[in-house]
Amino acid sequence: ETGVTQTPRHLVMGMTNKKSLKCEQHLGHNAMYWYKQSAKKPLELMFVYSLEERVENNSVPSRFSPECPNSSHLFLHLHTLQPEDSALYLCASSQVERGRGGYTFGSGTRLTVV
Amino acid sequence: AQTVTQSQPEMSVQEAETVTLSCTYDTSESDYYLFWYKQPPSRQMILVIRQEAYKQQNATENRFSVNFQKAAKSFSLKISDSQLGDAAMYFCAYRSSLTYSGGGADGLTFGKGTHLIIQP
Numbered sequence: 001e002t003g004v005t006q007t008p009r010h011l012v013m014g015m016t017n018k019k020s021l022k023c024e025q026h027l028g029h030n031a032m033y034w035y036k037q038s039a040k041k042p043l044e045l046m047f048v049y050s051l052e053e054r055v056e057n058n059s060v061p062s063r064f065s066p067e068c069p070n071s072s073h074l075f076l077h078l079h080t081l082q083p084e085d086s087a088l089y090l091c092a093s094s095q096v097e098r099g100r101g102g103y104t105f106g107s108g109t110r111l112t113v114v
Numbered sequence: 115a116q117t118v119t120q121s122q123p124e125m126s127v128q129e130a131e132t133v134t135l136s137c138t139y140d141t142s143e144s145d146y147y148l149f150w151y152k153q154p155p156s157r158q159m160i161l162v163i164r165q166e167a168y169k170q171q172n173a174t175e176n177r178f179s180v181n182f183q184k185a186a187k188s189f190s191l192k193i194s195d196s197q198l199g200d201a202a203m204y205f206c207a208y209r210s211s212l213t214y215s216g217g218g219a220d221g222l223t224f225g226k227g228t229h230l231i232i233q234p
Contacts, residue, residue, distance in 0.1 A: 033221065042118070043205070043224040050220075088157060096220070102149045102209070103222055105159035 003027040006091050006106035014114055015081060021109045023074040023091030031096040032074040033103065034066060037088040049074065050096045081113045116141045116210045120225035127196050128233045134181075135191045135228045137206030143167075147209040148182070149222070150191045154202040162204070165189065193230075201232045 004025045013019050025032065034046040048055040049068040063085075065077040074091055088110050092103040117140045127133035139148070150162040165173045165182050173180050177197075181190045193200055206225040 040226070042226050043222075045221045045223075048221060090157075090159065092159075092222075102147075102151070102161040102164055102207070103159075104161075105151075108157045110157075 004104050004106040010110045012112045018079040021076040025093040029093035031094050033092045035090040083113050086113045116208050116223050118225040122228045124229040126231040132194045137189045148189045149207040151205045152202045198232050203227045
């Protein structure tokens with residue numbers, strides 16, 4: 001147990017479905033992140049919530065929508081996904097001040113879009 | 115933008131031997147932080163070691179040590195006395211400010227990873 005919990009662990013969804021990924025951290029961190037990990041590609045930073053400020057990454061399609069109701073919880077809402085969105089989605093948390101150690105990651109949600 | 119390059123997609127080492135994983139990065143910043151993460155089949159990204167750029171001394175954590183060459187922008191990881199449990203994907207990462215952020219948000223930029231195989 002690392003202090004960052006992601007659910008569900010696996011998710012299979014159709015292209016017309018709507019689903020949500022959940023992340024919870026109990027480390028007292030003030031920043032949370034969503035990363036996408038695809039085969040043969042570096043991890044891609046999708047979204048950042050830092051000091052409760054949402055930081056937009058304009059390269060992420062609008063079919064992905066994050067939500068951060070408080071500093072301990074982070075969601076990723078999914079709708080009308082494409083097969084190429086199949087990947088491992090990792091949540092992480094940290095202290096926003098640089099140098100306060102690395103990020104703490106969850107075990108990820110393996111998403112398959114059919 | 116910062117980039118991180120890991121030129122070895124896969125490395126293999128005999129148990130109890132020493133292996134070095136390479137990482138180079140590109141940055142115009144003078145103060146930054148570098149990390150090595152390990153990702154075993156369980157998918158958990160585990161922090162192995164971190165290096166602060168302003169420190170000349172190489173970081174060490176038990177059997178793991180780094181060779182940090184700031185001028186060359188190189189950050190290699192040495193694993194001594196390799197154990198079967200060391201088998202995993204290893205990622206080099208750079209912590210930097212986000213160029214599209216107006217505030218203090220930062221992000222980790224990762225390399226593509228090196229798959230480390232331990233031969234018994």
